[in-house]
Amino acid sequence: MLELAILGFLAEEPLHGYQLRHHIAQLSGHARPVSDGSLYPAINRLVNAGLLARQTEPGVSAARRHTLSLTDAGRYELLRRLRDANGLNITDSTRYFTILAFLSHLPDTADQHAVLRRRLEFLEQPASFFHDGDRPLGADDTDDPYRRGMLTIARATSRAERSWLREVLA
Template identity: 85%
Template sequence: MLELAILGFLADGPLHGYQLRRLIAHLSGHTRPVSDGSLYPAINRLVKGGLLDRRTEPGTSAAQRHTVSLTAEGRTELLRRLRDPDELDISDSTRYFTILAFLSRLPDTADQHAVLRRRLEFLERPASFFHDGDRPLRAEDTDDPYRRGMLLIARATSQAERSWLREQLG
């Protein structure tokens, strides 16, 4: 998802590495911080793969600054990743939100809606953090207040998201 976030933010225009790291950190939040040790190797892979272009500019002090920008191949790859996300990109909320953050980049509404439909189909499958045999447990099935809280929060979040998805899909 780091590479998708890099491609997505660079679709808006060239950025310096520290600007990119800040944007990605805001998107992913405190749960998945972005370190220089993960960002710059990802940028290097994307440059090596021809998806990004890097140029050196003079800095405000003695240090040079590196600006990265999306190539035509990078834009094509961004659209491919948005159009056809992996199943984990659909089922994992944080990964899905990264997809959602850049989904408007897909020029075809039908492609956007296909991704939204996949997420809605995932959310409509019975699921739970806890099971009694093969049966998913509901909040009403447990006396544990913390597990009940997890289940209630997950249910409310899922209901809100399903409502929003149905609204978007018309």
């Protein structure tokens, strides 16, 4: 998802590595902070693959700064990753939110809606953190107040998201 976030933010404007790291940190929040040790190797992989261009410019002091921008191949790759989002990119909320953050870059509404339909299909499957055999347990099925809280919050979140998805897809 780090590479997708890099491609997505650079589709909006050229950025320096520091700015890019700041944008990614804001998107992922405290849940998954991005370190220089993961960001810069990902940038280098994308540059080496021809998906990003790096331009050196004078810095404020003696250090030079590198501005990153998306190449045509990078834009194509971003759109492909968004269009083809499936599996964990649909079922894992953090990954899905990264997809959602850049989904408007897909120019075709039908492609956008196909991704949203995959998410809605996933959300409409019975699910729970806890099970009794094969049966998912709901908040009313447990006496544990903390598990009930988890299930209550998850149900409300899922209900709100399904409602939003149906509204957008209508």
